Amino acid sequence: MNEIRAIQASQMKEEVDQFKVGDTVRVHFKIVEGKTERVQAYEGLVICMKNSGVGKTFTVRKNSYGVGVERVFPLHSPRIVKIEVMRPGKVRRAKLYYIREKIGKASKIKELISKKSDEAAREEVQA
Incomplete structure (x- = not known):
């Protein structure tokens, strides 16, 4: 059992970007086409996070020309350059599967405004 955990620990990334369900993220990942390798960005809403450890995945949903597209990314994949x-976003659910049925403005998620940025905005207005 300890051997399995040691192998899993060696495969995990040291620093993982912090995000949660409901956030709009841009995932930069490597694509290999023949001998060339390029980085492509995929931007969308994180609708779920599953599993833990090395097998942790997250699903990102975006609308592309009116069609909903979802992509599942392994969090500790070496192909992910950055997130x-x-x-x-401000949500009260762990899985946002209900977003799949929503269209247009109804599919929007409230933005989470941190207190630090709110205080900075007030100071800017006063100055």
Whole structure:
């Protein structure tokens, strides 16, 4: 059992970008086409996170020309270059599968505004 855990620990990334369900993220990942390798960005809403440890995955959903597209990414994959949080979301569910049925404005998630950025905005207005 300890051997399995040791192998899993060696496969995990040291620093993983912090994000949660409901955040809008941009995932930069490597694509291999023949002998060339390029980085492609995929931006969308994180609708679920599953499993733990090395097998942890997250699903990102976006609308592409009016069609909903979902992609599942392994969190500790060596193909993921970086994950950027574009907009933190405020949700009260762990799985946002209900977003699949929503269309247009109904599929929007409230934005989480941190207290630090709110205080900075107030200071900017006063100055």
